[in-house]
Amino acid sequence: MARDSTPLVLNLDSSLTIDHASELKREISSALSNSALVHLNFSGVEELDLACLQVLFAARATARAGGKGLVFTGLPSERVRKRLRAGGFLRSGNGDIESLEAALIDS
């Protein structure tokens, strides 16, 4: 499948909380409609709550349905990873972003 593989990189905000959830949804939506491959860069994310996390799940579903690529890169803060672990989103416990991605893939 010939594809323009230059990814569109979205550097996520440091504070991904409910107040920013709508904006996050807009940004990712827009990115996905403008590019076949989107990178979400998590390094620098210091806070992530359930509202935004749900948006990420939704983004994944949309990307998959539209044949687009959505890739997670970078590592959020330890605080965030701890929270994700407690929520069962990073079961392997090594807290790398791939396992978050994998967890989302499984959904």
Add this chain to the structure above:
Amino acid sequence: MIDKFKASFREEAQELLGQLEATLLELESDPGSGELINAAFRAIHTIKGSAGMFGFDEISHFTHDLENALDRCRSGSLAVSKDFIDMTLEARDHVLALLKREEGPTEELAAMGEILLGRIRAFAGLSAEPEGRTSAPAAAPAESTTGADAEKRRRTYRIQFKPAPAIFKNGTKVLNLLEELAELGRADAFPHTESIPDLEAIDPESCYCFWDVMLTTEHDVNAIRDVFIFVEDQAELKIEELPPEPEVDAGGHARRLGEILVERGEVTPDALREALKSQKRLGEVLVERKIVSKPQVDSALVEQEHIKKTQDRVEPTMGSIRVASDKLDALVDLVGELVTVQARLSRISLDLKDPALGSTSEQFERLIAQLRDDTMIIRMLPIGSTFNKYRRLVRDLSTELGKEAELLAEGGETELDKTVIERLGDPLVHIIRNSIDHGLEMPDAREKAGKPRKGSIKLAARHSGAYVLIEVSDDGKGLDREAIRNKAVERGLLPPAQELSDQELFQMIFAPGFSTAQTVTTVSGRGVGMDVVKREIESLGGSVHLSSQSGRGMAVTLKIPLTLAIIEGLLIRVAQESFVIPLSSVDGCIEINRQELASMGERRIINYRDELVPYVRLREAFESDGEEPAIEQIVIATGQESRVGFVVDEVVGQHQTVIKPLGRMYRDVEGISGATILGDGTVALILDVNRLAIDAQVRSGGQRVAEGA
């Protein structure tokens, strides 16, 4: 009765403390590791709990605050620094000291404990009274302050938490709640995200998820409810306590997936039975047939995993048992004798040529071989565990002396008999101390000399024939020839005019009372070290060898025989004597007649597989009587680096050899590494192939030509 439990607690606690020390040392180089912090926390947590249970109140009291401090590390509110590690190591040492006391602590020990506690508390910012969390239940403070018997049993709960979609509206942070829940114990959460729509449809301010959580905790159900107390009316909360002992079937497997699903009411027993008839994995079948959803299966798998993990920790001893050393020794002796008797039986059966006896004897031989192997394996331990003990020593010592040093270990998987490992403990400590104290230079001096500031002490172990070689080397300044010489002369061990080779000079170090240290440090330098080391190694039937390069470092090599080894040997005969060559060294055997040998000329070399191999006439070497037979055998064996041939009268055959060390008088005899007792009671000497190979090489002028010469 109680004493038995106390003893058992002591043993386990000691093990835990050993592990804790290793964990703390690792943590020092990896302060961010959540896993290591958790491991440290769990160790102290377990000790605290068990101590309380068995009446070790001092320990229980002391570890309480330590546990809190570690807990703070876990939650990220306290950083792991060198000071913190120092303090925790000291605390661990204190617990060990408390553990060793039969009755309560001495006044001195108790006082030390209080001082340490003060530090721990100051460190962790703890007040004199244990804190309770704001959402903590009444049960938590009760457990520590009053003596109200909160039953500290571990319980497992199945929790389902279904927040209402509008739960975000009042600012609830759902993930925070799950974090709080996780702090109550060991939690495994499974998030159900099936209901999350796609990006277009999603309302970012609505909650679409719910959770199944497995929690194993000492707290009671109220503690759990309290976590959710402020969202009670905005969420469905189901808490179910699982039966006290997770059901384990005869095979020791934790609850099966099917059972869990049935219990949760997600599958009927009938549907389950039907599904089990299929050959595929249960989870797959159930999902395929749409009896349950994949998330439901995944969640149940998490429960299974959780139970398994918590189970493993409750019964850590299931995989192994402790056996008193002397019982093991008695067993090994017995097996040794069995081997000897079996050899005799074998010989008799050969002589009698009775088929029934013959086949039975062969069976017996096979069984004995198995028994022998299994018993030897039981006694063997990898030396790596000993090596790790020294990391602490190197760390503390280098800190004390103002030097920087690290321990490198190689060959930790090399196995040695248990008693040998134990007896090597002290000698190795002496040697390492010497290295750090006298060998390694101060960091500045090292830098000036172009070396890295951090010195290294390397422990390496490997097998060599019937021996184990353990080398302790450092990259310090090496042995000081002059200083040693002067000291030796001073002590009257050496006439001033006499010249000695390096080796001979180094050997002087082993003289009792010898020490070239200017000042006697607390650590070493009292001069009791090296001579004691030599004596200990020799009493094990081994030898000590020193090598040193001025300015570069030195190495101490310990050669220890595997005294209780039973090896496969090749039994050979020369004149009336029998010898054994370790079969593992034997490459092959060729017949040769005298003429051929003579035709090779003066040099004692033969051509074996295109290699010129020097040989030794054992008859000559051992000065045996009589004439050699017309046809002799040459057994080709491989030493460490080179091959050697042994000219013998007869190769008798394979022989299970129980190695017995030679007596003290014969220890210096080169070329023989031990002896064994044959079935008929005679003694056969075991050849030291390495040594003989080297000698033969030297004598034949070091000529060794590879193929095609």
